[in-house]
Amino acid sequence: MTADGFRRLALTLPETYEAGHQGHPDFRVGKRVFATLAYPDSSWAMIKLTPAQQSQFVALVPKVFLPVKGAWGLRGATNIKLSAATRAGLQPALAAAWKNVAPASVRTRHQESDV
Numbered sequence: 001m002t003a004d005g006f007r008r009l010a011l012t013l014p015e016t017y018e019a020g021h022q023g024h025p026d027f028r029v030g031k032r033v034f035a036t037l038a039y040p041d042s043s044w045a046m047i048k049l050t051p052a053q054q055s056q057f058v059a060l061v062p063k064v065f066l067p068v069k070g071a072w073g074l075r076g077a078t079n080i081k082l083s084a085a086t087r088a089g090l091q092p093a094l095a096a097a098w099k100n101v102a103p104a105s106v107r108t109r110h111q112e113s114d115v
Contacts, residue, residue, distance in 0.1 A: 001090060006035075006080075009087060014098075014102075014110040015109075024037060024038045033048070045082055054078045064085045066078065
């Protein structure tokens with residue numbers, strides 16, 4: 001997976017748009033960030049999972065998913081090693097992160113979709 005591939009995949013999620021913070025491109029639904037590119041560097045991305053979701057993805061594909069160091073990681077922030085990621089493995093994780101932060105009204109509008 002490349003950074004552009006990650007970007008394209010994230011932008012397929014309903015009502016997602018790209019913005020940025022602290023010098024990193026991020027992906028938002030509503031006003032909330034669910035994924036970030038280039039964190040901690042250009043070979044990584046980050047998604048906001050719950051701790052339980054993080055444990056599941058790390059256990060399934062430990063070469064792709066890794067808890068972010070520190071308190072953010074304990075709350076579910078999860079790094080993704082882009083070079084090891086595939087579309088099939090990343091899509092469910094991105095969808096979970098999207099659902100975690102999407103406003104209820106957005107989730108309701110798109111409950112029939114594959115998110």
